[in-house]
Amino acid sequence: LRLLLIEDEVRLAANIGAALREAGFAVDHAADGVDGSLLAEQDVFDLIVLDLMLPGKSGEQVLRGLRAAGRSTPWLVLTAQHGKDWVVQLLNAGADDYLSKPFDLSELVARVHALIRRSKGGASPTMRVGNLEIDPLQQVVRRDGKNIDLSPTEFMMLEYLAHRPRAVVSKQELLDHIHDFDWDHHSNVIEVHLSRLRRKLDVPGEESIVETLRHRGYRLRVRGA
Amino acid sequence: MGLPRSISSRISLSVLLMETVAALVLIAAVAVNAYETEQEAFDANLRASANVLLSAVQETTGYEIKLDSTAQAVGRDAVYVVKDAEGHVLGARGTVPDVALPVGRAVTRSVDGRRFRLFTLAGDRIIDPDDAGGGHHPVLVVFGQPEQHVWEETMEATRFFVGATLLLQGVTAVLLVWLLRRLLRPIRDLAEAASAITPQHWEFAAPRGVEGIAELAPLQAALRKTLQRLRVAFEQRRRFTWDAAHELKTDTAIIKSSLQLLTLRPRTNEEYEDGVSKALDDVQRMQRSVEKMLTLARLEQGDEPGEGGWCCMEKVAQDLVQRAGPLAEIRGIAVVVDVEAAEVGVEEEDATLLLSNLLQNALQYSPDGGVVQVVGRVKDALMEVLVLDDGPGFPKTNAERLLEPFARSDDSRARKSGSTGLGLSICKAICERAGGTIALRNHPGGGAEVQVVLPARMRRVQDSE
Numbered sequence: 001l002r003l004l005l006i007e008d009e010v011r012l013a014a015n016i017g018a019a020l021r022e023a024g025f026a027v028d029h030a031a032d033g034v035d036g037s038l039l040a041e042q043d044v045f046d047l048i049v050l051d052l053m054l055p056g057k058s059g060e061q062v063l064r065g066l067r068a069a070g071r072s073t074p075w076l077v078l079t080a081q082h083g084k085d086w087v088v089q090l091l092n093a094g095a096d097d098y099l100s101k102p103f104d105l106s107e108l109v110a111r112v113h114a115l116i117r118r119s120k121g122g123a124s125p126t127m128r129v130g131n132l133e134i135d136p137l138q139q140v141v142r143r144d145g146k147n148i149d150l151s152p153t154e155f156m157m158l159e160y161l162a163h164r165p166r167a168v169v170s171k172q173e174l175l176d177h178i179h180d181f182d183w184d185h186h187s188n189v190i191e192v193h194l195s196r197l198r199r200k201l202d203v204p205g206e207e208s209i210v211e212t213l214r215h216r217g218y219r220l221r222v223r224g225a
Numbered sequence: 226m227g228l229p230r231s232i233s234s235r236i237s238l239s240v241l242l243m244e245t246v247a248a249l250v251l252i253a254a255v256a257v258n259a260y261e262t263e264q265e266a267f268d269a270n271l272r273a274s275a276n277v278l279l280s281a282v283q284e285t286t287g288y289e290i291k292l293d294s295t296a297q298a299v300g301r302d303a304v305y306v307v308k309d310a311e312g313h314v315l316g317a318r319g320t321v322p323d324v325a326l327p328v329g330r331a332v333t334r335s336v337d338g339r340r341f342r343l344f345t346l347a348g349d350r351i352i353d354p355d356d357a358g359g360g361h362h363p364v365l366v367v368f369g370q371p372e373q374h375v376w377e378e379t380m381e382a383t384r385f386f387v388g389a390t391l392l393l394q395g396v397t398a399v400l401l402v403w404l405l406r407r408l409l410r411p412i413r414d415l416a417e418a419a420s421a422i423t424p425q426h427w428e429f430a431a432p433r434g435v436e437g438i439a440e441l442a443p444l445q446a447a448l449r450k451t452l453q454r455l456r457v458a459f460e461q462r463r464r465f466t467w468d469a470a471h472e473l474k475t476d477t478a479i480i481k482s483s484l485q486l487l488t489l490r491p492r493t494n495e496e497y498e499d500g501v502s503k504a505l506d507d508v509q510r511m512q513r514s515v516e517k518m519l520t521l522a523r524l525e526q527g528d529e530p531g532e533g534g535w536c537c538m539e540k541v542a543q544d545l546v547q548r549a550g551p552l553a554e555i556r557g558i559a560v561v562v563d564v565e566a567a568e569v570g571v572e573e574e575d576a577t578l579l580l581s582n583l584l585q586n587a588l589q590y591s592p593d594g595g596v597v598q599v600v601g602r603v604k605d606a607l608m609e610v611l612v613l614d615d616g617p618g619f620p621k622t623n624a625e626r627l628l629e630p631f632a633r634s635d636d637s638r639a640r641k642s643g644s645t646g647l648g649l650s651i652c653k654a655i656c657e658r659a660g661g662t663i664a665l666r667n668h669p670g671g672g673a674e675v676q677v678v679l680p681a682r683m684r685r686v687q688d689s690e
Contacts, residue, residue: 009475011507015482019489053471080474102478105485 006036033057067094271344536573564601590616608681
């Protein structure tokens with residue numbers, strides 16, 4: 001899954017970015033409100049982490065602008081200000097959750113997971129697809145209680161597909177949501193990772209867990225559902 | 226000792242005191258006048274009594290006289306003596322001092338320890354020539370009464386005035402207290418309005434009935450002016466505290482996140498070392514922020530402006546340029562210094578801080594291969610120092626805002642590590658403390674121009690230029 005981090009303080013952005021990448025997210029970074037707005041408009045992010053004190057354009061302006069444009073991406077807001085009124089104002093502006101500085105990185109990661117889960121319509125921290133159990137927090141996939149070893153990119157692809165069961169996800173969408181701009185990608189990168197994923201997950205003699213629909217995209221096949 | 230510190234008590238006491246003095250003078254005048262009047266009447270009475278006595282003497286027969294019945298008529302405590310020319314006492318009552326007394330007027334003499342008023346009357350006693358010793362016999366009648374009577378009458382006459390005065394004093398006191406309380410009420414109202422002022426509520430509204438009072442107008446004006454100044458200063462303090470807290474919170478967040486990143490999962494030794502050294506950098510950054518805040522606090526709360534020492538601006542500029550040399554060289558920036566040899570009214574340490582902040586900004590914003598100039602000219606006991614660069618200049622609107630603590634120019638792409646937004650406010654504080662000024666503007670050729678004006682004195686007159 002792909003996140004956008006809008007934070008002007010370079011050291012803080014580096015640390016938050018590193019923590020989120022380690023938690024299995026692709027992370028893009030914008031250092032001011034203007035860049036942040038432009039990036040956020042692209043609608044390829046599954047969640048946006050926003051600092052409120054930004055040069056150029058304040059975080060609240062960015063938030064209101066994007067909400068007014070009808071974007072439903074969940075927003076986690078970072079603020080150095082406390083106060084009930086301020087929180088109310090933030091939530092009214094369209095924030096889904098907030099953290100006060102200085103915060104715990106682990107709490108930030110946990111909240112990001114929870115917000116994504118909620119925005120994808122899930123309640124349980126783990127997702128079940130057939131006999132597969134996907135745990136985004138620990139980044140593990142289990143079948144019948146046994147861990148299956150996946151690379152971070154493979155896991156991210158599976159996670160994204162699992163968040164949208166029965167929906168067809170285009171190759172471009174998949175590409176957009178699992179890689180940040182820094183990623184060096186080739187045209188067939190999705191196919192390469194997908195074939196590896198199938199090799200690890202598929203049970204011999206059964207249909208592949210990831211279905212390919214020609215010219216349209218991919219779909220997770222949910223058996224016995 | 227001393228009077229009470231209350232104005233109304235002082236006024237009341239002063240008025241009552243003056244009234245008392247006036248009353249005493251009046252009473253004294255009345256008493257003197259009454260005494261004189263009473264004495265005149267008393268003396269007339271004495272004369273009349275002496276005459277009565279004389280006629281009584283004339284009416285008696287025989288040389289020896291008896292005046293018992295007459296004595297009854299002249300008063301119980303009267304004394305008299307009737308003598309003939311030879312000094313022979315013809316009749317007497319009480320003791321009359323046996324001395325020569327002026328005839329025809331009253332005098333005061335002591336008789337048995339009591340003060341008596343004595344009147345001496347000379348007359349002729351005509352005894353029937355047919356009787357023994359008949360013919361004209363001159364006699365001297367001395368008649369006296371205690372002077373106490375005069376005093377009693379005087380007191381009687383004065384008593385009314387004393388009573389009236391006392392009554393007047395009482396009425397005045399009551400009226401004064403009432404009047405003063407009424408008149409001083411606006412002061413109390415004003416005090417109440419003033420005490421309602423708090424840092425949360427700066428409004429000062431003159432209470433009704435106070436606005437039109439001429440005596441209270443200067444106090445109100447002073448109150449308003451002071452409040453305005455306090456309010457501005459308080460707002461600045463509040464803003465500074467808020468910004469400083471925000472700054473430290475951000476720094477704390479950075480340090481915390483740097484360390485927490487290490488704890489998220491097991492790391493290799495190399496990763497730990499790298500992480501710890503980054504966290505140390507973050508701590509150092511925070512330390513620099515705190516030091517700058519303390520510098521600013523020291524400058525803003527220091528001694529009286531203009532009390533500092535003097536230093537040579539040219540030397541400060543040359544030293545700084547030498548220090549900045551290597552950095553400027555790497556970026557190909559030429560630093561030109563043209564400062565007159567004069568002393569400015571700033572401690573050398575502060576002058577260095579001031580100029581180094583300005584020079585750092587100029588170098589930071591100047592493009593590679595640019596020119597940074599430091600020009601200093603003295604005129605009318607003031608030195609104008611200009612620091613110019615050929616960078617992008619200050620934002621066109623509201624450049625002065627950058628002099629406020631924690632302000633950063635809007636076009637900065639991101640919060641650069643190490644920049645706290647305090648540098649220019651430290652410069653401003655140094656200038657203002659020395660009684661100088663600082664101004665930010667863009668010069669026509671492009672680039673930023675900072676103008677600093679400081680009090681100066683020539684160290685040595687040099688006309689070589």
